[in-house]
Amino acid sequence: MSASRTARERVRAELIREITDVARRHLAVDGATGLSLRAVAREMGMVSSAIYRYFPSRDDLLTALIIDGYNALGEAVEKAEATRARDDFTGRWLAVCRAIREWALAHPHVYALLYGSPVPGYRAPDDTIAPAARDTAVFGQIIGDAVAAGRLNPPAILPEPPAIISSDADAVRTLIPGASDDVISRAVTAWTGLYGMVSFELFGQFNNTIEHRAEFFEHNMTGLARLLGLPA
Amino acid sequence: MSASRTARERVRAELIREITDVARRHLAVDGATGLSLRAVAREMGMVSSAIYRYFPSRDDLLTALIIDGYNALGEAVEKAEATRARDDFTGRWLAVCRAIREWALAHPHVYALLYGSPVPGYRAPDDTIAPAARDTAVFGQIIGDAVAAGRLNPPAILPEPPAIISSDADAVRTLIPGASDDVISRAVTAWTGLYGMVSFELFGQFNNTIEHRAEFFEHNMTGLARLLGLPA
DNA sequence: TGCCGTCAAGAGCAGTGCTCTCGAATCCTG
DNA sequence: CAGGATTCGAGAGCACTGCTCTTGACGGCA
Secondary structure (H helix, E strand, O other), X not given: OOOOOOHHHHHHHHHHHHHHHXXXXXXXXXXXXXXXXXXXXXXXXXXXXXXXXXXXXXXXHHHHHHHXXXXXXXXXXXXXHHOOOOOXXXXXXXXXXXXXXXXXXXXXXXXXXXXXOOOXXXXXXXXXXXXXXXXXXXXXXXXXXXXXXXXXXXOOOOXXXXXXXXXXXXXXXXXXXXXXXXXXXXXXXHHHHHHHHHHHXXXXXXXXXXXXXXXXXXXXXXXXXXXXXXXX | OOOOXXXXXXXXXHHHHHHHHHHHHHHHHHOOOOOOHHHHHHHHOOOHHHHOOOOOOHHHHXXXXXXXXXXXXXXXXXXXXXXXXXXXXXHHHHHHHHHHHHHHHHOHHHHHHHHOXXXXXXXXXXXXXXXXXXXXXXXXXXXXXXXXXXXXXXXXXXXXXXXXXXXXXXHHHOOOOOOOHHHHHHHHHHHHHHHHHHHHHHOOOXXXXXXXXXXXXXXXXXXXXXXXXXXX
């Protein structure tokens, strides 16, 4: 019953795909606020009202693009990470970092949609949760593997995390099995530091100050790896 | 010649102030994309075209709000930092961190305007550069003071920064006199980590995972202080 | 063949940023 | 103090937006 779909259903699926394709191109050029249903319809030779047969509102189209974006980023991260030897934990971490930064630089408007200011009035539906966690899952896997292999040795320069965060740490621990609260806390530091640096670069906070962004990023991420306790 | 301003000039300045006040309230409620010149004019009992006598475009009004926002954040940071003893470098750093986080939580839409996705098509004019650096200046002062006092002892867990970043480090060094490239690099890590964490919390990346945000933040910032080499 | 659901098209509503024109109010100068 | 220049608010209008509703045609199914 999936191969013998009616012609109408097939053309409908095809149109939905084409609309998101056109919308993605518009998003890449004009950004989220410049994404117009009417412009998309115009480019497709449709009348604007026809779009609403496929996406009930502009927000639904945005949601589709957000899910696509998370999946594209997640896939880029997974692919980059897969090229490294399983026991090269630091290499896997750096591959993830570079993949995220490079994907963000290549798709700035989509990145802004995922990690920038939330669109006012827009409430991300639950469909976005799973795709949004793909990159984090890869990261958690790396740290978890390093813990399991006994290769994670965080330098003893930090105070113990307070007990109150242990319930949150439990939530994160589903991604990083076997990690102590201290390791979880460092992982959050590294993860927010990674995205903090990418966002600063992309959103213009480094303008007129830091020009060798790739080198700064590389060194910064290496430092976070050390703080995490990944092998040098 | 500034006291004896003509009546027209005074009412003009007053109107500009009132427009930005109303706009700030609208921004706080509806966010940047929901900020409408017509709505502001309506609330003020003006006709929409009259607004254009005072702000040539919507972007110019946004610029005014951005400058105000940077100044408000900078002032909050300066005040919080000033309450700490000059030789309590870690306390000063933590005061800055808390001030930024609390201000961001209190003014989420303004924070999004300053540190979130740039508004597409909007190019920040040079007027914003100086106010944007107020918080960074406070941070640089703290680190610079600690260096001068010989109280900055970064733990030797990081590799040396590559020579290529030294020109960028020079630019940052104007804010942190006497700091080595290594210290500069750690300062960038701490600064991006701070804003990365605030943005993650504010933009929803911690949803469904980390609930004790204040405690996580506190511990995280303490950790960054240690990485920087601030005294325990 | 006839029916029903799906579809594109068009008109229309309320809202937006922005421009232009037109009198009126205000300021500056002779 | 009078007149010309400048500035101002008001209104109409343009091109655009998201979204709704109705209408008529087309396709799939019994």
